[in-house]
Amino acid sequence: MTSLILRTTTRYLTPLLLIFSVFLFLRGHNQPGGGFAGGLVAAAPFALFSIAFGAAEARRVLQVEPRWLIGVGLLAALASGVIGLLGGYPFLTGTWGYLKLPGFGVLDIGTPLFFDLGVYLAVIGVTLSIIFALEEAE
Amino acid sequence: MMLAISVLSGFGLAFAAPILSRRFGRAAGWILALLPAGLTLYFIGLLPSAAAARPAAFSAPWAPDLGLVFSFRADGLGLLFALLISGIGALVVTYTGGYLKGNPNLGKFYAWLLVFMAAMLGVALADNMILLFVFWELTSISSYILIGFEHERASARAAALQAFLVTGGGGLALLAGLLLLGSAGGTLELSALLGQGDVLRASPFYFPAVLLILLGAFTKSAQFPFHFWLPNAMEAPTPVSAYLHSATMVKAGIYLLARLGPVLNGTDVWVYAVGGVGAATMLVGGYLALSQTDLKRLLAYSTVSALGMLTLLIGLGSPHALEAAIVLLLAHGLYKGALFLVAGALDHETGTRDITQLGGLFSAMKLTAIAGGIAALSMAGLPPLFGFLSKELTYEAALEFGPWLAGAVVLAGLSFVFVAGVVGVGPFWGKQKQTPKSPHEAPLSMWLGPAILAGLSLLLGIFPNSISRFLISPAASGAIGESTSVKLALWHGVNPAFVLSVATILIGAGLFAARHPIRSGLSRFAWRWGPSFFYDRSLDALNALARGQTRLLQSGYLRFYLFAIILTVTGLAGFTLFTRGGLPVPVAVSEVRFYEAALALLILLAAFVATVSWSRLGAVAALGVAGYGVALIYLLFGAPDLAMTQFLIESLTVILFVLAFYHLPHFAQLSSRTARVRDGLIALLAGGLMTSLVLSAVDAQLHPSISGYFVENALPLAHGRNIVNVILVDFRGIDTMGEITVLGIAAIGVYALLKLHTDRKKDKKGGGE
Known part of the structure; x- marks a missing residue:
């Protein structure tokens, strides 16, 4: 599919969508959003890229193999669960710490954040694995 | 602690065995045998404390919530088995080094042999019944792999599978039986259960538990009608046959019967089931042995017969019978192990196990012949060998129960004498025959085992009291359930048992002399409708069932899978919904706003368009509209x-x-009108069910809502x-x-x-060019 309009919009949309996905991911704990939605939004620009420029180009932009993202995401989620385990609590028990940032006040950082990051990465990996594979299938 | 380590050490060494085997080559057998030999010494060291009724024990929590304890206990009965396992194990491991010299899979063989040894020690020494069961299954698995060791041969694979299915199936029954026993007695610890005989016998679980446990024990110990797997298991390399299928594993069932006898025996069920099956097995095995010409199958049938005799003695349950069983167990392990190893040596050095081709080998294989001869004399029950003592005790015990039983035991004894002659005398004496390989003496590693076992048969026969206090008495106490002191003596005087014994030897020798006409006479009665036949038929039936249901359920058509899933769910969920709750009627419908109604209508319309659209893009767009509509509803609510x-x-x-x-073919009308109507009905059914479910879910509040908890705790927690x-x-x-x-x-x-699809296409293209 070689459409100039699609190609141009894709170039402009990509950074915006990526920033939006990070925004969605980060605000998710307090407002609508989260790892799942964020991951889907993050996958969108690469999906657009693969339609506009082909899967090879999209892979080049992504730089990592989407299947790895699945694995890394699952491992991150698993690891965040193990942290609670190390403290003697059941698997996946949330463990929280505090980060004092000048100008931002106190920020709560906990294992659920890493869990959500795992979801985020896994969703990107799953979506793009399927889309790239479909795009590449002859 | 030491006890647990000693049981489990075999598993550890099994991992190292392949490496050691590669590193040390021919010496590996001797090195690996150090562990079982050391274990033998260790178990001998435990005997005095077992004899003093203070057995070594180990226990650690395993899964406390389930009442599971990782516990071992080395009492007399367990130690007798443990000694057979580790002692014969050491000899078999060294023997393997000679027998399988140069086999590329030797390391793997050692590993599985050691796994088996450890598992079998676990069976003998476990105190927790679930732990015992785990080890029991491990012996079945290692037996499966060892029988199928020469897995290139289809017959070896079939025999391995057969043994596994029979013993594994029995194992399942055993698990159920042990659990019933545990719930009837309120404990899974054997040591604690042993005091509860009266409670167990009065329990409603007694009858099913006994039947299930017997099923497990009978399949494992090759009792009639499950005996057929044992002769087929002779496909295994000879060290395996000697070790697993004669001296140890097949006696696991006997062990279990002896172990549980004190709490289960004495009832009619026990006497008739155990005694009856034992007697039948003893006679069937003894009879079938007569016509065999393959050394190993001959020994296997005779082992079946001996296992039957052991089961019979345990079924009788009198103190004398149980003492006789314990002595027979030891005697049989010694002489049958030796004879199997001798048979393997004959096979190895001459290239054949066919007894009609073997003869006059004494001058070529003197040491093997002497060991085999002594073991055979012990089997035949000649003084001063240990086998004689065992036979006297067995006859005495049988005579207590009347002439019929004594007669049956004597018949089996005749078969023993016959087999002993055919294996221990036939190949070595008489005219020398032409064998496939020119015969010569077996290497040290291969005659040492039989020689030690035969030597023990002789020593224990002459000095039986050396083991009566520390080995036989504690073991017999375990089987009887109360402390007993067994006096063993070679000479019991001229009593009815002695007369029967002399008669057995004389008639047996006569039968041996007439072995050729007997064999050719019996081989004419080939038994076609044996249990093996039913095993084959039921295996065929099972495969046919699997094929049929696979063809039915795994048709390969996506739509049938969808049918099956949707219809099952709607059928089951719908049935429950309508029988339990009745059709839900929305009672209180809140006010429907205009835009809500419009949205619902839009979704319905879009869904309808999606099904009837003639263009793909149109259908997808309509689906998208339905999806966005639903999303809007989420937003509104x-x-x-x-x-x-x-x-x-x-x-x-x-x-x-x-x-x-891009990959799909052109949109085309492929399904018939009826098919589409059918699909529509199914879809309506599924949709209708979901609607009803949602409606009734809104009405019914089965559990207090959990959302309040989430709302309150999301921030603080x-x-x-x-x-x-x-x-x-x-x-x-x-x-x-x-x-x-x-x-x-x-x-x-x-x-x-x-x-996969893309690569296949590429391959095709590549092939075409």
Whole structure:
């Protein structure tokens, strides 16, 4: 599919969508959003890229193999669960710490954040694995 | 602690065995045998404390919630078995070094032999019944692998599978039986259960528990009608036959019967089931042995007969019978182990196990011949060998129960004498015959085992009292259930048992002299309808059933899978819904706003268009409209998270569809009108069910709602204000974990399918060019 309009919009949309996905991911704990939605939004620009420029180009932009993202995401989620385990609590028990940032006040950082990051990465990996594979299938 | 380590050490060494075997080559057998030899010494060291009724024990929590304890206990009965296992194990491991010299899989063989040894020690010494069962199954698994060791041969594979199915099936029954026994007695510890005989016998579980346990024991110990797997298991290399299928594993069932006898015996069920099956096995095995010409099958049938005799003695349950069983167990382990090893040496050095081709080998294989001869004399029950003592005790015990039983035992004894002659005398004496290989003496590693076992048969026969206090008495006490002191003596005076014994030897020798006419006479009665026949038929039936149901359920048509899933769910859920709850009628419908109604109408319309559309793009667009409509409903009812995700999913779905279109054939009318009506009905049914379910779910409040808890605790416990996300990543994190795992697997599945397809296409193209 070689459409100039699609190609141009894709170039402009990509950074915006990526920033939006990070925004969605980060605000998710307090407002609508989260790892799942964020991951889907993050996958969108690469999906657009693969339609506009082909899967090879999209892979080049992504730089990592989407299947790895699945694995890394699952491992991150698993690891965040193990942290609670190390403290003697059941698997996946949330463990929280505090980060004092000048100008931002106190920020709560906990294992659920890493869990959500795992979801985020896994969703990107799953979506793009399927889309790239479909795009590449002859 | 030491006890647990000694039981489990074999597993550890098994891992190292392949490396040691490669590193030390021919010496590996001797090195690996150090462990079983050391264990033998260790177990001998435990005998005095067992004899003093203070057995060594070990116990550690395993799964305390389930009442499981990782416990071992080395009492007299367990130690007798442990000594047979480790002692014969040491000899068999060294023997293997000579027998399988140069086999590329020797390391693997050692490993499984050691795994078996450890598992078998576990069976003999475990105190917890579940632990015993685990080890019991491990012996079945290692036996399966060892029988099928020469897995290139179809017959070896079939024999391995047969042994595994029979013993494994029995093992399942055993587990159920042990659990029933445990719940009847209130404990899974054998040592604690042993005091509860009266409670168990009065329990309603007694009868089913006994039947199930007997099923497990009978299959394992090759009792009629399950005996057929044992002769077929002779496909295994000879060290395995000697070790597993004669001296140890097949006696696991006997061990269990002896162990549980004190709490289970004495009832009619026990006497008739155990005694009856034992007697039948003893006679059937003894009879079938007569016509065999293969050395190992001959020994196998005779082992079946001996196992039957042991079962019979345990079934009788009198103190004398149990003492005789213990002595026979030891005697049989010694002489039959030796004879199997001799048979293996004959096979190894002459190239054949066919007794009609073997003769006059004494001058070529003197040491093997002497060991085999002594073992055979012990089997035949000649003084001053240990086998004579065992036979006297058996006859005495049988005579207590009347002439019929004594007669049956004497018949089996005749078969023993016959087999002993055929194996221990026939190949070595008489005219020398032409064998495939020119015979010569077996190497040290291969005659040492038989020689030691035969030597023990002789020594224990002459000095029986050396073991009566520390070995036989504690073991017999375990089988009887109360402390007993067994006096063993070679000479009991001229009593009825002695007369029977002399008669057995004389008539048996006569039968041996007439072995050729007997064999040719009996081989004419080939038994076609034996249990083996039924095993084959039921295996065929099982395979046919599997094929049939696979063809029915795995048709390969996606629509049939969907039918099956949807109809099953609607059928089962709908049945429950309508029988339990009745058709839900929406009672209180809140006010429907105009835009809500319009949205619902739009979704319905879009769904309808999607089904009747003649263009793909139209259908996808209509589906998208339905999806966005649903997302709008989420938004209207205050679920922004859900709505946002739904919007994203809908957009991605459109992208996926567009990509998939590329590969699809042109839109065409393929299904008939009836098929479409049928599909429509099924779809309506499924949709109707979902609607009813949702309606009744709104009405019915089965459990107090949990959402209040989430609302209250999201911030204090999980530091988040978005409840949906907090539930996803914290409260219900493990669900999400499962979901992303499923997603990942699905993606890999899609990837693999597409890649496979593409690669195949490429291959075809490459082939065409």
